[in-house]
Amino acid sequence: MSTVKRSDVTLQETWNLQDLFTTEEAYTAAIADLKAIVDEAATSLAGIITDADGAIKAIEATEKIREKMIPIGTYANLAISVEQTNTENQLRSAGFGSLAAAIATKLSFVTSDLLALDEAVLKEAQNVKPEYKNFIDKLLVQKPHQLHPQAEKALAAFGATFNAPYELYNTTKLVDMQFPNFEVDGESYPMSYNLFEGDWELETDTEKRRAAFDAFSSKLRDYQHTTAKTYNTHIQMEKTEADLRGYESIFDSLLQDQEVDRTMYDRQIDLITSELAPHMRRYAKLIQKSHNLDSMTFADLKISLDPTYEPKITIEESRKYMKDGLAIMGEDYAYMLDRSFDERWIDFAQNAGKSTGAFCSSPYGVHPYILISWTSRMNEVFVLAHELGHAGHFYLANDAQNIFNARSSLYFIEAPSTMNEMLMANYLLKNSTDARFKRWVISTIISRTYYHNFVTHLLEAAYQRKVYEIVDTGGTVNAPKLNELKREVLEAFWGDTVEINEGAELTWMRQPHYYMGLYPYTYSAGLTISTQVYRRISSGDESAVADWIEVLKAGGTKTPLELAQLAGVDISTEQPLHDTIAFIGELITQLEELTAEIETKI
Template identity: 70%
Template sequence: MVKSLPARSEVKIEETWNLQDLFKSEADYEAAIVELENEVDTFAEQFKGRITDPTSVIEALKGYTSIFEKMIPIGTYTSLASSVDQTNDEAQMRDNKFGSTAAKISSKLSFVNSELSELPAEVLEEAQQQSAEFKNYLDEIIRKKPFQLHPEVEKTLAAFSSTFDAPYGLYNTTKMVDMSFDDFEVNGEKYPLSYVSFEGGWESEVDTDKRRAAFDAFSAKLKDYQHTTAKTYDTHLQTEKTMSDVRGYDTVFDYLLFDQEVDRTMYDRQIDLITKELAPHMRKYAKLLQKVHGLDKMTFADLKIPLDPTYEPEITVEESRKYIDDALAIMGDDYLDMVDRSYKERWIDFAQNKGKSTGAFCSSPYGNHPYILISWTGSMEDVFVLAHELGHAGHFYNAHKEQNLFNSRPSLYFIEAPSTMNEMLMANHLLKNSNDPQFKRWVISSIVARTYYHNFVTHLLEAAYQRKVYERIDAGGSVNAGILNNLKRGVLEEFWGEDVDINEGAELTWMRQPHYYMGLYPYTYSAGLTISTQVSKRILEEGQPAVDEWLEVLKAGGTKNPAELSKMAGVDITTEQPLRDTIAYIGEMIDQLVELTEEIESVKN
């Protein structure tokens, strides 16, 4: 049974992350802000209006780098403290206050990019030759030149940055603070409900009556807030559209894909191929779930149930370390040392508490170690989630050691490849070490139900829906709750066909995902998993040489675009072949699940 969550003050300290690695005390944090603001003023005085030649370009960028190296831990500290307890007024106010401070700083520093953009390309190219350290950054300046606005306009836009970010904050406040769930009732007994307990428990509850009742109760509460959430989202969309138009992009898609360094064909291919070619495999998986669980019909509320709930091992945080160490050992001693430090030095926030952000994430502040948020439920699925987040941590742990601040972060298109790679390594390790059909079925169903379902179905269907939303916005339209519900339902019905009943409440799924406030993010999960699936197959077949190449990719950070990084790892994402191979691989795994189920049931009978 799902229990009510404790307050943050009631959880064990060893289950929480240690933010003192960023700042030992509140006084140190406040002093850092004063120091940062002073450095910004001194920098602006020294360089504003004086970035004129290659030498001053390089000197200005050195000072600019120093400022951001100080700013990152401050911003990380405020956002992480806020994310673990949205009900903590002090943490929320601190985060909001720094948002305003960051906007002022951004406005004061906007002259840097404006002055760089106004310089002739030859001056920037000469600066690149004199200092390879800033080559990538200056390449971006040259690439963005056509979309750069007048310096005063850039300064004004930068001053409004916290206002432009407001819809995302409002979305989180609505979701994590205002939205309070009542208990739901099944057969005369009441059960507690929250965002965390639904997504971390009730959604995959084996008891069909409880699972469907929880879904209905959860959806009913979402529905109460649908109009506010839709208005919040529309405000965000209109801001993006206005920015796209003001900067002179042809479409809002071009604006949002620009920083990802991929073109529209790669974006569309990911959505179109998966929507069309993965659907038959996933429908077969849905029918298998229905058969194994003896369901009267397969509904959207049933899609997250485990194939074999009797075989879901429970696991403690401490026990998870051995699984992760064994699975990731192939990555080498330095990588494993990072994993072990993440446990010992409290880089991970495991606690379940009221007001904590849902899902999981990894924050990797430059100059500091990564931080991982997860709500540990004790199921083996958590091990896959943690391996995923440690993939992000391992990526930036390596990139930050090898690259400067502005070279360390790759395109969003590539960002989910290292994380999903670790999930593949975990699955491959578990499969290699057992011949038991039930265990093998459990492992394969875990990778299908979590890794691939999450990244190739949940996030991909978000992307298909999101594309329809942006097409509407691009044509000068707006959205409200009714429109968003219809678009979401249409995407779900198209993918699942007649095999899954898209029951009432499923259309409100758009309300659950913060990714919509992060540009064209959802489709990148399937892009990253396509790359990691192909690389993990190489590692299985070729061993150490493939691992060494992958580690070089991680160390390269953002010095190459996604196609170049993938090519380093032996995958050509400029063609549709890797995606087709990955879809076929998912189909093979689902076929294996059908065969293993038949084998297990024949033994039972």
């Protein structure tokens, strides 16, 4: 294990940002072009947004500006995400933030003028230009919460400032927070964010794993107060804006864009917390028994059930798994997979200053980009399949829809990604009769797909809800309070099955999703939908894949409820969630039975 400089990694393991801009000069020229278009729009649209024709001209100008702006922002964000410590990247990212705020300020009158129109005028514009229906529908939802034009302009001017907490969080985490080596039995081992989350957290040697957890937590603890202050600043700004705009609560404000109500949000958290906990406690006991652990601690929850049956895998071998495992999605999807490897859409490298975890960015008009830190562990097949699920979604949606219609609700966004994990697991299970391999696959579905999305992110959501409830009633939070809330959530879910050892309460510091609204709970929401669609596919329903492809192409033209319905799932009721939790329970039962079968043969 080592952490190398970005300049020392293999080119083929990095993504090709030249598909966005061939040179830095081209990037600078694009900014100049964008500024000219914005200036032209600011002049030509002033005073003309008074009827349907003026509204259409304003929306057309907005569309053109967004199409120009997205690759610029993507270039700045992707460059810094792989090397946060690079001064040039830092300045470029900050520069784009200032540019975006300046543009929003200059054009804030456009939205204000559109929302000042009677609803009938906006409806008329929809009839003339049906492709703008989605954009106008979202405007109409926003209409009751629009402020005076001068207030909107002032808020727009603070755009870069409002993004500051997230930027401070990343700077603290990936630039300032330097981890010293840790020692076990006199031997020294390297530590970093990516090394801990990609390797040490999964380490099968109990002494090393727990020592790594303690060392990692110790460094987090050094920065807990700064990180808590940063987070409190972020949520206080969200609360202030929600109040200014007249929302009843911060939850209503944040859920509006997701096109779901508080009932669906609360149901996801409450049902999983209560019904899934007994199943996951069985899984924790199975890990403890398989590893012969004296006690089961929070630091042990990510380890493989059978670590001797997790082969190493190369990047090129992962490509074959993607092609074979996702072949059911059709030729167009397979072509996208080939392009992602051939054209370097994926950044595999492990280097200092690189963002943790994995993500997919899908700039409209270009192609998706995927960030992952490749560890050569077999479970990376599931991580890569997950991110390629996002890529495939927007590859299809961006091609089928205009820029206003391409992006689906955050509530649905994790369904295509988790679907790919399920398809990959199904492929692996079908191609082996070996009990140990089957146990490895099923345990990976539990530990990677369901633990990560249905437990880790769900418990983050339960914690986040507690934080927002405090803020919504006028309170504030600090590090001791956040630690207390996180520990409460963990202890309630795991009961006396898992020891919530010191340091576990600091895991709230590790998640950037808290700076992205009510994001964490959407993982379980998306996985609920994808599990039910996967069950349709695996049962032999011949129309299931075709339906799913149409759902992906629909992008944001339908609500999450409508998208799920198109895929054959009714999320207006609790039943899909009950069924999904029961499915997880069945998988854990299979693990218990396979383990008993294997042990009798030893």
